[in-house]
Structure formats: C-alpha cells, structure tokens
Amino acid sequence: MPMPDHLFVTTGQSDPGDHPAADQGEDLGVLLTRALAQADKTQKDLAAAANVPYTTLNHWVAGRRGTSRVDPEVFRGMAEVLRRWGADVTVRQIFAAIGRPVPGPSDQEREERLLRIYRALSTERQRDLIRIAEAMGRPTAS
Known part of the structure; x- marks a missing residue:
C-alpha cells in the first residue's frame, strides 16, 4: 500500500522533552513496543489513532521500512496519541529513535x-x- 501524500510534508514544532531510553539508543520499534505496552494498546490502535497505515506502522516496528521521507508531523502525532494514552514518550525520543533531529517550527x-x-x-x-x-x-x- 503506498503511503498517503500527507505523510511526506516537513513542518512543525519541536518538543523540549527528553528521555534516558532514547539516549541509550532505543530504536523506533523498541520505543513503540514499550509505549504501546505502557498504554495497553496495540499497533492497530496506534495506526488508527495516528492516521498511519497499519502495515506501515508494523514495518516500522519490525525495522522493515525506513522513515527518512516521512512527514515529521506523523511522528509528532504518534507521540501525542501515545502521551494521551498515558505512555512515557516524547517527540524528541521518537526523533532520536529514527535518527533524525526534531524539526524546528514552521508557519x-x-x-x-x-x-x-x-x-x-x-x-x-x-x-x-x-x-x-x-x-x-x-x-x-x-
């Protein structure tokens, strides 16, 4: 399934939060698995709530698909959903897990x-x- 066009734009605000797990080299799959367990939710729940195709999210968790061309807002949205569900995760952690700097604000x-x-x-x-x-x-x- 091709990724929707809205997943390939690059704008947004940064999150000043930081987390020790990201500093220890936690990759995206490990981070999302941990956060989903904390929230008692599934990958399908996150995919639906963050408007990301389930197969794409599943490939990210399994390390079978890269994230370099994905709109940073997708990752911000996932962090927001996970935090709303009670998971201990920040935007900065997610970007550290994918090896990208947190993009600066845009308007x-x-x-x-x-x-x-x-x-x-x-x-x-x-x-x-x-x-x-x-x-x-x-x-x-x-």
Whole structure:
C-alpha cells in the first residue's frame, strides 16, 4: 500500500522533552513496543489513532521500512496519541529513535515566502536550492 501524500510534508514544532531510553539508543520499534505496552494498546490502535497505515506502522516496528521521507508531523502525532494514552514518550525520543533531529517550527507565511523565492529562480537555481535544502536536512555526524 503506498503511503498517503500527507505523510511526506516537513513542518512543525519541536518538543523540549527528553528521555534516558532514547539516549541509550532505543530504536523506533523498541520505543513503540514499550509505549504501546505502557498504554495497553496495540499497533492497530496506534495506526488508527495516528492516521498511519497499519502495515506501515508494523514495518516500522519490525525495522522493515525506513522513515527518512516521512512527514515529521506523523511522528509528532504518534507521540501525542501515545502521551494521551498515558505512555512515557516524547517527540524528541521518537526523533532520536529514527535518527533524525526534531524539526524546528514552521508557519504558512514562511513556507509561502520560500515558495515565492523558489518559483522566481531559474530551473538550474531551483535544482541547486533543492540540493542545498536536502543537504541541510540530513543528520549531522556527532
């Protein structure tokens, strides 16, 4: 099943929370399994509540599918659902588990401004801007 388009956008706020498990290298599958056990919920429950296809969530838990192209809002939504259910999990933990930095806040005005700038560039400069933005989005070596 292809991932819905809404899963591939990159905006949102960060969560200042931190958790020792994430610092110890807890991967996404382990983190979600732990959080679901704390909440006494299933993967199907989380998939439905977070609007993520069950097969996708199941593949993430099993480590059979990557997360690099997934909209950060999907992970924020999962954290929100899990916290609402009483699980001890933060947005920062989830992003640490997938090896990505927590994206900074964004708003519609800044996104529209960036789009106007992009549209005013030549095709070659648009490609350059995309390469630069992709490089900026890659995790840095620590």
